[in-house]
Amino acid sequence: MTKATEEKFMALLKEEASYGEAIGLMAWDMRTKAPKKGMDNRSEVLGVLAQKVHEIQTSDEMKSYIDELKGNTQDPVIQKSLQEAEETYNKTAKIPTSEYRAYVTLQSKAESMWGEAKENNDFESFRPYLEKLVEYNRKFADYWGYENHRYDALLNNYEPGMTVEILDQVFPKVRKALTNLLEAIKNAPNQPDPSVLEGHFPKEQQEKFSYEILERMGYDFEAGRLDETVHPFAIGLNHNDVRVTTKYDERDFRTAVFGTIHEGGHALYEQNIDPKLSFTPLATGTSMGIHESQSLFWENFISRSEAFWENHYQLFQSYAPDKFNDISLDEFYRAINEVKPSLIRIEADELTYCLHIMVRYELEKALIGGEIEVKDLPELWNSKMEDYLGVKPSNDSEGVLQDIHWSGGDFGYFPSYALGYMYAAQFENKMREDLDIESIIRQGDFEQIKKWLTNHIHQYGKMKKPLEILNEVTGEGLNADYLINYLTNKYKNIYQY
Amino acid sequence: MTKATEEKFMALLKEEASYGEAIGLMAWDMRTKAPKKGMDNRSEVLGVLAQKVHEIQTSDEMKSYIDELKGNTQDPVIQKSLQEAEETYNKTAKIPTSEYRAYVTLQSKAESMWGEAKENNDFESFRPYLEKLVEYNRKFADYWGYENHRYDALLNNYEPGMTVEILDQVFPKVRKALTNLLEAIKNAPNQPDPSVLEGHFPKEQQEKFSYEILERMGYDFEAGRLDETVHPFAIGLNHNDVRVTTKYDERDFRTAVFGTIHEGGHALYEQNIDPKLSFTPLATGTSMGIHESQSLFWENFISRSEAFWENHYQLFQSYAPDKFNDISLDEFYRAINEVKPSLIRIEADELTYCLHIMVRYELEKALIGGEIEVKDLPELWNSKMEDYLGVKPSNDSEGVLQDIHWSGGDFGYFPSYALGYMYAAQFENKMREDLDIESIIRQGDFEQIKKWLTNHIHQYGKMKKPLEILNEVTGEGLNADYLINYLTNKYKNIYQY
Numbered sequence: 001m002t003k004a005t006e007e008k009f010m011a012l013l014k015e016e017a018s019y020g021e022a023i024g025l026m027a028w029d030m031r032t033k034a035p036k037k038g039m040d041n042r043s044e045v046l047g048v049l050a051q052k053v054h055e056i057q058t059s060d061e062m063k064s065y066i067d068e069l070k071g072n073t074q075d076p077v078i079q080k081s082l083q084e085a086e087e088t089y090n091k092t093a094k095i096p097t098s099e100y101r102a103y104v105t106l107q108s109k110a111e112s113m114w115g116e117a118k119e120n121n122d123f124e125s126f127r128p129y130l131e132k133l134v135e136y137n138r139k140f141a142d143y144w145g146y147e148n149h150r151y152d153a154l155l156n157n158y159e160p161g162m163t164v165e166i167l168d169q170v171f172p173k174v175r176k177a178l179t180n181l182l183e184a185i186k187n188a189p190n191q192p193d194p195s196v197l198e199g200h201f202p203k204e205q206q207e208k209f210s211y212e213i214l215e216r217m218g219y220d221f222e223a224g225r226l227d228e229t230v231h232p233f234a235i236g237l238n239h240n241d242v243r244v245t246t247k248y249d250e251r252d253f254r255t256a257v258f259g260t261i262h263e264g265g266h267a268l269y270e271q272n273i274d275p276k277l278s279f280t281p282l283a284t285g286t287s288m289g290i291h292e293s294q295s296l297f298w299e300n301f302i303s304r305s306e307a308f309w310e311n312h313y314q315l316f317q318s319y320a321p322d323k324f325n326d327i328s329l330d331e332f333y334r335a336i337n338e339v340k341p342s343l344i345r346i347e348a349d350e351l352t353y354c355l356h357i358m359v360r361y362e363l364e365k366a367l368i369g370g371e372i373e374v375k376d377l378p379e380l381w382n383s384k385m386e387d388y389l390g391v392k393p394s395n396d397s398e399g400v401l402q403d404i405h406w407s408g409g410d411f412g413y414f415p416s417y418a419l420g421y422m423y424a425a426q427f428e429n430k431m432r433e434d435l436d437i438e439s440i441i442r443q444g445d446f447e448q449i450k451k452w453l454t455n456h457i458h459q460y461g462k463m464k465k466p467l468e469i470l471n472e473v474t475g476e477g478l479n480a481d482y483l484i485n486y487l488t489n490k491y492k493n494i495y496q497y
Numbered sequence: 498m499t500k501a502t503e504e505k506f507m508a509l510l511k512e513e514a515s516y517g518e519a520i521g522l523m524a525w526d527m528r529t530k531a532p533k534k535g536m537d538n539r540s541e542v543l544g545v546l547a548q549k550v551h552e553i554q555t556s557d558e559m560k561s562y563i564d565e566l567k568g569n570t571q572d573p574v575i576q577k578s579l580q581e582a583e584e585t586y587n588k589t590a591k592i593p594t595s596e597y598r599a600y601v602t603l604q605s606k607a608e609s610m611w612g613e614a615k616e617n618n619d620f621e622s623f624r625p626y627l628e629k630l631v632e633y634n635r636k637f638a639d640y641w642g643y644e645n646h647r648y649d650a651l652l653n654n655y656e657p658g659m660t661v662e663i664l665d666q667v668f669p670k671v672r673k674a675l676t677n678l679l680e681a682i683k684n685a686p687n688q689p690d691p692s693v694l695e696g697h698f699p700k701e702q703q704e705k706f707s708y709e710i711l712e713r714m715g716y717d718f719e720a721g722r723l724d725e726t727v728h729p730f731a732i733g734l735n736h737n738d739v740r741v742t743t744k745y746d747e748r749d750f751r752t753a754v755f756g757t758i759h760e761g762g763h764a765l766y767e768q769n770i771d772p773k774l775s776f777t778p779l780a781t782g783t784s785m786g787i788h789e790s791q792s793l794f795w796e797n798f799i800s801r802s803e804a805f806w807e808n809h810y811q812l813f814q815s816y817a818p819d820k821f822n823d824i825s826l827d828e829f830y831r832a833i834n835e836v837k838p839s840l841i842r843i844e845a846d847e848l849t850y851c852l853h854i855m856v857r858y859e860l861e862k863a864l865i866g867g868e869i870e871v872k873d874l875p876e877l878w879n880s881k882m883e884d885y886l887g888v889k890p891s892n893d894s895e896g897v898l899q900d901i902h903w904s905g906g907d908f909g910y911f912p913s914y915a916l917g918y919m920y921a922a923q924f925e926n927k928m929r930e931d932l933d934i935e936s937i938i939r940q941g942d943f944e945q946i947k948k949w950l951t952n953h954i955h956q957y958g959k960m961k962k963p964l965e966i967l968n969e970v971t972g973e974g975l976n977a978d979y980l981i982n983y984l985t986n987k988y989k990n991i992y993q994y
Contacts (some may be wrong), residue, residue, distance in 0.1 A: 014541075014545065015549075017542075018541070018542040018546060019540045019546075020546035021539070022519040022522075022542060022546060025519075025522060025523060025526060026522060028518065029522060029526070033530075034738060035718070035719055035720050035721050035722055035723060035737070035738055036719055037717070037719045037720040037737040037738070038720060038735055038737040038738025040737070041518070041734075041735035041738065041775065042518070042707070042734075042735070042738065043739055044511075044515070044776070045515040045518045045519060045735075046512075048511065048512055048515035049515060049516075049519060052512075112587075221532070222532055222533055222534045223532050223534040224532050225530060225532055225534060237535065237538075237539075238535055238537055238538040238539070239538075240532065240534040240535040240537070240544075241531060241532055241534070241535025241538065241539065246740055279952070281583065324520065403913070444753065
């Protein structure tokens with residue numbers, strides 16, 4: 001009896017995952033290849049399939065399998081799949097259908113209003129939408145429930161197990177360390193010269209280098225591909241079809257080089273998930289934070305390291321404009337690691353990035369907690385930017401309106417980025433005990449690193465929760481010290497303060 | 498009451514069409530971009546979605562809407578959609594579910610067995626599969642019913658309204674005319690010299706020319722795109738997303754040039770279907786034959802015409818290798834129109850192509866009718882090829898095994914190709930009354946031609962049946978005289994016999 005139910009449950013999950021792959025392909029297509037006139041039609045098709053997924057997740061059929069199988073199955077994949085299915089069921093079932101529909105409509109409207117507001121630097125036109133989005137998210141958090149802070153319920157969507165309590169212990173410490181570092185760097189005697197990186201770098205050459213680096217990272221091109229897009233992303237349709245996208249800026253090669261490696265890190269995660277998890281909700285990265293730890297590990301700990309460029313600068317030069325023949329490895333390495341507080345998160349360097357996240361975390365936590373209101377955001381944003389980064393937006397487009405996240409109701413997402421940095425540093429510290437990372441990087445054969453990441457992290461997909469992985473791999477919980485030490489050593493060496 | 502049912506009916510059709518668009522995109526992706534390792538997973542996803550479409554088409558819900566709305570709705574789009582839905586429902590409902598499933602499994606197995614058999618030139622290994630496919634198709638035809646010939650029931654799947662009776666009046670006449678023409682040509686004094694077309698033509702240049710020609714045809718690149726593939730096709734995901742694929746052979750530009758124009762003809766049809774048919778089963782070409790008439794009209798009547806090259810040869814030369822500067826327009830025009838009986842259908846010229854179809858038509862008609870059996874096919878194939886084309890396969894790979902169609906159970910499909918030629922000639926003859934085609938082609942602005950085709954054919958999608966369109970546009974039924982006249986005049990001029 002249970003056996004038959006297990007099969008029916010897995011068949012239903014397969015149906016859900018199949019829609020998921022179709023939706024994923026359509027999304028990839030819309031952001032890379034699809035002709036623009038077909039977008040309206042495509043959006044409707046996406047809507048139909050998303051609705052189907054939602055129906056399955058909240059169906060009586062799903063509920064009956066969960067009830068029947070819970071505690072009655074031995075297979076660990078089915079057990080974990082049940083757990084995921086139940087969490088999704090409960091989360092969705094707690095929201096009244098009429099509210100859910102109204103919210104979906106609001107999301108898409110708000111996103112397009114945000115686009116206009118950003119373009120016109122007009123926060124007021126977006127404010128009523130953002131207010132409604134906040135209101136819904138407060139309500140949803142209350143439906144879902146939480147122990148200490150309402151914001152925990154939202155955090156949980158992106159980083160299961162993470163809480164305000166943990167973040168409030170860690171983030172202020174990071175903030176303090178980073179602002180101190182920033183101060184030291186500002187007054188340091190040995191400033192890098194980023195102008196050495198300027199110059200026209202043809203797209204075709206950047207593309208070739210991107211392919212070469214992805215190959216070296218161990219990205220499997222027979223199970224993926226690289227395409228161009230406006231806002232780069234990686235997407236796993238299934239573990240054998242994980243696509244990377246990148247953007248080529250002919251005036252600044254860093255966009256493509258570090259962007260490709262970043263997305264390549266995400267892609268390696270998805271490519272190396274255990275195939276036995278296919279067609280279950282477990283066949284993807286376990287959380288936003290752990291995912292980001294993989295992309296940032298490759299982007300920062302590997303590809304912004306001195307060892308990496310000792311090995312790869314020559315290769316880079318072979319694709320780069322001739323001027324780079326006259327730029328020394330040291331000049332190059334220091335230039336790509338320049339620290340410079342700026343207004344825009346996605347352009348931030350490795351050090352100041354987390355400070356951007358702190359600003360957002362504090363604001364959205366207070367917003368969801370009801371301590372502040374949407375109307376207070378622009379001013380608070382600007383003053384926090386000044387406090388933490390020493391820069392102040394001259395308008396809301398380069399301030400509170402810069403990110404798309406809130407317009408889609410994605411509150412609780414931002415902390416994942418900072419968590420990714422910390423996790424990456426924690427993993428790297430642990431990896432150091434098993435591998436001589438620098439010498440591996442210098443040799444340019446990343447196989448051992450890829451294997452380590454697969455063994456410790458990738459293969460599990462969602463079989464383990466993020467903090468479970470962190471604890472099992474590093475023997476401790478969230479700890480910012482590793483990131484702080486890493487950044488301190490790195491920048492001391494570069495800036496020689 | 499009816500209003501509400503109409504809405505529910507249209508919503509169900511929209512769901513079906515949405516799966517259709519997702520399936521279409523996945524198919525396009527698999528044939529152009531998808532990494533090979535992801536294929537297995539993708540096939541399963543396709544299976545899930547195809548099953549969903551099948552479930553909708555045969556659902557009690559669908560049946561109830563058909564019963565309730567039939568004769569009770571004023572909206573012509575709903576009326577025609579009902580008719581389509583009913584035909585599909587009946588067709589599918591008449592096949593017992595267990596047989597349908599077994600057949601689907603057989604199809605996919607047979608297709609892969611065919612691939613191996615073709616590669617190994619081993620008809621015997623494929624024979625048992627083909628026998629089962631024939632058996633199923635005979636049974637299905639009996640389930641579906643027919644008036645005169647069992648084969649009519651299968652023809653109807655691809656060319657509604659077409660019958661053995663009509664084909665048997667027309668095809669022999671065509672065959673006789675073409676074999677006579679072929680004889681005359683063989684002995685004609687003025688043979689073209691195809692060697693003038695030889696030489697290395699870089700892919701990038703062929704690609705640029707392909708884009709340019711599609712633009713000129715009026716293909717809308719904002720509602721489509723051009724990609725490379727192994728077996729070229731065009732696919733309409735929706736009327737604003739109709740994609741063309743082509744193949745570049747650097748040793749023979751004709752593959753890409755005429756292939757792109759051919760697929761472009763299909764694409765123009767799909768791009769110009771009335772948008773009000775979107776998300777219904779009517780939003781596609783009305784039949785295989787009419788679709789083929791559009792691709793062949795552009796490929797043959799336009800792009801293999803003297804007028805076309807009078808205008809476009811200079812453009813062609815600007816992309817082509819330098820050697821073409823020394824080849825006269827006349828030499829070029831005659832060379833691209835060389836007639837040469839060959840063994841392989843897809844490589845056939847404009848004149849002999851229909852003879853390849855006759856061979857297949859006669860064999861599958863007899864096969865479905867039970868007059869011959871699968872074991873008789875290789876020998877019959879070879880002797881008919883010799884009779885009609887004067888060439889004889891030296892093995893089954895270049896004979897009876899060459900086409901994929903039968904391995905997928907597609908009996909009744911082949912005649913559409915020959916019908917496409919005849920329809921195209923009939924349409925062209927009619928168009929001539931309204932437009933000065935040669936002078937339009939010479940001017941190179943095809944807008945009027947595109948408009949004529951849209952007004953008379955494209956816009957209707959499946960609102961009209963193929964023979965309905967043929968009759969309304971030309972005032973008569975299938976008539977091979979126009980094709981025969983066109984070919985006779987064309988080749989008399991070229992070969993001067």
